[in-house]
Amino acid sequence: MRIAVVHKDNCHSKKCGTECILYCPRVRSGDETIALGEDEKAVISEELCVGCGICVKKCPFGAIDIVNLPEELEQPTHRYGVNGFALYGLPIPVEGKVTGILGPNGIGKSTSIQILSGQMRPNLGIFESTVSWDEIFKQFAGTELFDYLKHISGKEIKVALKPQYITYIPKAFSGTVRDLLSKTDERWALDHLVDELALGSILDRDIKNLSGGELQRVAVAACLARDADFYFLDEITPYLDIYQRMAAANLIREVAEHRPVVIVEHDLAILDMLADTVHVAYGRPAVFGVITGPKGVRVGINDYLEGYLPEENVRFRDYAVVFEKRAHTKEAVREELFTFPQMSKTYDRFRLSVRGGEIKKGEVLGLVGPNGIGKSTFAKLLAGVEEPDGGPLAEKVTISYKPQYVSADSSDTVEFMLRRITRRFDSSYYQHEVIEPLALGPILQSPVDTLSGGELQRVAIAACLSRDADLYIIDEPSAHLDVEQRMNLVRVLKHHAEGKECGVLVIDHDIYLIDMISERIVVFDGEPGVTGEAKGPFSMRDGMNLFLSGLGVTFRRDKSGRPRINKPESFLDRDQRSKGEYYYA
Ligand code: ADP
Ligand code: ADP
Ligand code: SF4
Known part of the structure; x- marks a missing residue:
């Protein structure tokens, strides 16, 4: 199975002399493998293309990607039109759980959320006609998504969303923090959220004058204050310190006790303490993305760091990310x-x-x-x-x-x-x-x-x-x-x-x-x-111990050597604290 993706923003057929078409061996032998569409952008036939990759090299703007997909990928869940990004699989929100998505930017996380919230009906990569819900159910028969999709088909699910980029908030809203938060206070939980995220002293500040860290905490509070069917938070940690990251994570866990929560997070120590399960997302950003089935959070993160998914038998990175078990000291003598x-x-x-x-x-x-x-x-x-x-x-x-x-x-x-x-x-x-x-x-x-x-x-x-x-x-x-x-x-x-x-x-x-x-x-x-x-x-070693003792947080090592935050007051937490070993235990 092969897909051809044309990045339309980069395709400028008037400037390049359409070298992709001129040099395509299939076109030269008489097939219409590449042609220009009505919008003057390249259209590539995936049936006729033999995957030689010449057009990819010839295009001066990097507008074309031709990718051979792993065999087991059959029908996409959704595709943004002919030669558009293709998404395979979906994450599954689960009642009472925090579900994490772990993967690079541009791999289809927001697309998944649009589908899960009912804002977009998946097209299964079919563009000629509208795909019926029955066809969609058939593709997911026997999976946990079947029930979820049945539940959302035909109706709007209310999603509370914390977007990845928060800088647009002051452009879209004018007023004070109090004005913004009181509009979203649908669960009568605002006082608690304001306390835990230490927003009390900035309630009367204009949204325009907040720092990134303040705006991030306001955005998390605004999302969690809503009364929704599920909560989606796309990155909570940028601009927050570790105290604030942990406070936000604890609040998200509270909400997850009664509603499904889906998060995207790249701070892996926080993702590890926050999520119950993770779906790994791999592929090639802006070309195709595969969302795996759910994995326990420890296994999911370790597989991700390893760059290899044993269940799927997929290697998506040619090196593993490893942590040094001992506090590292550089042997080199430095001036x-x-x-x-x-x-x-x-x-x-x-x-x-x-x-x-x-x-x-x-x-x-x-x-x-x-x-x-x-x-x-x-x-x-x-x-x-x-x-x-x-x-x-x-x-x-x-x-x-x-x-x-x-x-x-x-x-x-x-x-x-x-x-x-x-x-x-x-x-x-x-x-x-x-x-x-x-x-x-x-x-x-x-x-x-x-x-x-x-x-x-x-x-x-x-x-x-x-x-x-x-x-x-x-x-x-x-x-x-x-x-x-x-x-x-x-x-x-x-x-x-x-x-x-x-x-x-x-x-x-x-x-x-x-x-x-x-x-x-x-x-x-x-x-x-x-x-x-x-x-x-x-x-x-000394620095981490000093820093983490102030925070009151200890890390243990799992079998792979990866540091994981201990549950407060667990045996290991108490033991390590008594020994003064907070990180390199
Ligand atoms: P993520 O949330 O993982 O960063 P997205 O789901 O937002 O990724 O997007 C994945 C890819 O899908 C993008 O790189 C882009 O190429 C493509 N895409 C997203 N939205 C559209 C759209 N409305 N039309 C065409 N392509 C889109
Ligand atoms: P950090 O980088 O650790 O977040 P900063 O060095 O930015 O902290 O700020 C530390 C404190 O100093 C803050 O309370 C901030 O308000 C104050 N501060 C920083 N710059 C100035 C300044 N030019 N005038 C007055 N107070 C300042
Ligand atoms: Fe033609 Fe396909 Fe080769 Fe591109 S990769 S030049 S479309 S045959």
């Missing part, structure tokens, strides 16, 4: 790059004190701590954007900084923007170490202000790494990146630090990412919004 002194910074209502320490050449240093504790202030002190109390730092290093919130205000293309920053754009180093692992190739010609949140994040990381500097400070790079992209990020930043003998500071709240990326960590503690203290850099 000192920069020493930051003991210092403080006092604002009207907040004071940061820094104990002082050193950053080494070639190392990636993790910065952890709650929001509002002074991490960005610390970064600004190092960058010289802010002066410490008592005068500027004596020692200067050049810094390149990626802020936590990235905005797009330019209509220049991605390539144009990057070329303005670096003269090395065409070098093979830049292509291999930046463009390819951050998967920027397909969006190089896109205007920056049309990018999605995840695309913009990758461009902002690339822009930061393109500048010459001694020290790179990267604030929350994981926001809106899927698991694959996070793994690539680890590689990119480690290579960058070692290759350039510079320092890389990463502020992030995804514990797995911090574990994999950092050689040492700086821990911030104190009272958010009032005082903060930067301690360290510590070794991974």
